[in-house]
Amino acid sequence: MGFATTLLIAVGLGADAFAVSISGGATVREDRGRWALIIGALFGGFQAGMPVLGWLGGISLASLIGAYDHWIAFILLALIGGKMIREAVRGDGENVQFAAGSVITLLLLAVATSIDALVVGVTFALLDTSILMPAVTIGLVTFALSAAGVLIGSSLGRVFGRKVEVFGGVILIAIGLEILIDHLFF
Template sequence: MEFVTVLLIAAGLAMDAFAVSISGGTTVREDRVRWALIIGGLFGGFQAAMPVLGWLGGVNLASFVGAYAPWIAFILLALIGGRMVIEAVLEKGESVQFTTGGIATLLLLAIATSIDALAVGITFAVLDTPILWPVVTIGLVTFALSAAGVLVGSSFGRIFGRKVEILGGVILIGIGLRILLDHLLF
């Protein structure tokens, strides 16, 4: 597979992680670079690991996970996004908090944004494509975009406050809905 093709696949896969990083970045007030590196590493790592799992599982895994992956991603993103909106409106807390939301929240976000990469790995297996360079490219692109997303989100959060947190929650719900509708309609 050509490098340009793999790069485009990587960019496409990283868009959900980028959007979630912007959303979560709205609550990062201190240690912006540290959190950008943490989120970039976590999201990039999961985005790189999922194609490997798909590639190893091949077609057998596709029949099981493929049917439920959009629903899983939708439910996870809708729950997290809904919580963000409610907490921002009620001013109970902050949105998806990378800094205090806990490892469980971060892992759920990483899984939810990388489920589609599992299907890409299955596709690589079916096409008999070597997995190493695509996985490295996918991980690096996702790392870079996610880290940048945290920094962008943090800047917007400082300027617009809770309004951006509500928008971030709506974006997460929208991403989950898009994943589900793509599955149901196409």
């Protein structure tokens, strides 16, 4: 598999992480650079690790995860997005922020945005393709997209306030729905 193809796969896989990073970045008020690095590393790390796990699991893992990956991603993104909207509308504080969010929330976001990468890894195994360069490429691209997303979201959040947090929650739910619809009907 050529580098151009691998790069396109990496951008496709990183798109969800980018959108989630924009949503979460809208809640970041201080230490924007620090949070961009943290989220970029977390999301990029999961995006790099999941294809390796998929590659190692091969065909047996594809049949197990492939049947449920869209539901897992949808439920995680819908729950987090719904909580983000509720907190923004009620003004209950900022529990879904990257900066104030729990480690569990951040891990759930990283997992939800990287489940498809697991199946991509299985595909690489089926194609008898080495996984090292694709995993590194996917991780680096996702790191860059996620870090940029946090910075973009933070800038938007400063201008539009809580409205961006509501919009961010809607984006998370929409991403989950898109994943679910794509897997169920296409």
